[in-house]
Amino acid sequence: MEIILITTVVITVIGIIVGAGLVFTGKKFHVEVDEREAAVRECLPGNNCGACGFAGCDAAAAAIVAGDAPVNVCPVGGGPVAERIGGIMGENAEILERKVAFVRCKGTCEVTKNQATYVGIPDCRSAVLAGVNIPECDYGCLGLGSCITVCPQNAISIADGVAVVNGDLCVACGLCVKACPKNLIELVPESKKVRVQCSNRDKGPQVKKVCSAGCIGCSMCVRQCQFDAISVENNLAHVNYDNCTQCGACAEKCPVKVIIPPAAKQAEIPA
Amino acid sequence: MKSLILIMISGALINNVVLNQFLGICSFLGVSKQMKASASLGGAVIFVMTIASAVASILYDNVLKPLGLDFMKTIVFILVIAALVQIVEMFLKKTSPAVYKALGIYLPLITTNCAVLGVALTNVQNEYNFIESVLAGFGTAVGFTLAIVLLASIRSRIREEDLPAPLRGAPIVLISAALMSIAFMGFSGLSF
Numbered sequence: 001m002e003i004i005l006i007t008t009v010v011i012t013v014i015g016i017i018v019g020a021g022l023v024f025t026g027k028k029f030h031v032e033v034d035e036r037e038a039a040v041r042e043c044l045p046g047n048n049c050g051a052c053g054f055a056g057c058d059a060a061a062a063a064i065v066a067g068d069a070p071v072n073v074c075p076v077g078g079g080p081v082a083e084r085i086g087g088i089m090g091e092n093a094e095i096l097e098r099k100v101a102f103v104r105c106k107g108t109c110e111v112t113k114n115q116a117t118y119v120g121i122p123d124c125r126s127a128v129l130a131g132v133n134i135p136e137c138d139y140g141c142l143g144l145g146s147c148i149t150v151c152p153q154n155a156i157s158i159a160d161g162v163a164v165v166n167g168d169l170c171v172a173c174g175l176c177v178k179a180c181p182k183n184l185i186e187l188v189p190e191s192k193k194v195r196v197q198c199s200n201r202d203k204g205p206q207v208k209k210v211c212s213a214g215c216i217g218c219s220m221c222v223r224q225c226q227f228d229a230i231s232v233e234n235n236l237a238h239v240n241y242d243n244c245t246q247c248g249a250c251a252e253k254c255p256v257k258v259i260i261p262p263a264a265k266q267a268e269i270p271a
Numbered sequence: 272m273k274s275l276i277l278i279m280i281s282g283a284l285i286n287n288v289v290l291n292q293f294l295g296i297c298s299f300l301g302v303s304k305q306m307k308a309s310a311s312l313g314g315a316v317i318f319v320m321t322i323a324s325a326v327a328s329i330l331y332d333n334v335l336k337p338l339g340l341d342f343m344k345t346i347v348f349i350l351v352i353a354a355l356v357q358i359v360e361m362f363l364k365k366t367s368p369a370v371y372k373a374l375g376i377y378l379p380l381i382t383t384n385c386a387v388l389g390v391a392l393t394n395v396q397n398e399y400n401f402i403e404s405v406l407a408g409f410g411t412a413v414g415f416t417l418a419i420v421l422l423a424s425i426r427s428r429i430r431e432e433d434l435p436a437p438l439r440g441a442p443i444v445l446i447s448a449a450l451m452s453i454a455f456m457g458f459s460g461l462s463f
Binding site for chain 1: 334338347
């Protein structure tokens, strides 16, 4: 019994002495660090995803305070975080709109066919390395899910042979954009619902042959748009999200219905 | 005098803390990617181990042993070493920012290095006195530095080589470390 008592007392005393020593040294040898760094770090999400290009949230906070990074460097935190950091840093944050990943392919089993059966490693990058093009369309989604593998948020799924991003879960880290060997995925502002769901750069007749939903580059949408927000380059329409007002005129006229109509009209027009 | 030198050589080569006692493997493998980082870590380890051995020895001889609390040495040593490293870090940060910057993140990393605790416990086991403990700590740390710098230089050579794919990365590092370990066994034949 006595030995337990002695042990407890001794360890407690050592603990107190050590703790007091730490407190004392902490006060005595206190070094001024930039308070803003800790404050900025507080605002960041803290999941250290590295999407900003820095080693983690700590590194990003240090870079922001040092002026090496803009206040809106964090794509995950988006606008609200940029605003708060801007408040700390004393600048007006350029509000960064929340972005989501978007798969520019509509080539489901109904509109296009597979020309090959791939039995290798179930990964798009392997399939491309092996020189196999599974769908008839040279630009189409392979549906093997490399993007699903890299997604840290489990926001991507394959529906009917095409990858689909769940916008609610997506944090716009951009890992899927890098992973997709067909470069089908891009980051788009979440509020801009009018998007071209195709990446095919072939001429119209060639597209028609392989996919009934592909963009044929007819430029009908360009003529409809009053805001200069849509253009056709290399036989492929592309929305300029800065100019787009979500009127949906392009989507209405699109002969292949490859442009997603704005949210308000989605119910009326069958996708 | 001879025994003191022997303790140091034994710590550095014959009972090399990494290659013969297999302590501190984590940082040995983790930080040996670059020569500069491993040298910095080595410097920090020498610094911390020497001080930790000294403090642990004082504490053991003057507090734990007289009170018969031998069995609490592991806990007490962990407590003291962790706090000590913190204090050393704060002290360096204030007094010599240059050294602090050179040691960088490695200083706090060593807090959790089992080699530091290991050497403190080994000193007690061998019933070293204060001076012997400090020298043993220093010698062991030199041994750690030697091992990690050697591995870092081997790894920098390996990186240039065209290795078979399955060996690339961790496997070849583990094989190199194992060969180094076998080579260091040769020192056990040293006699004075």
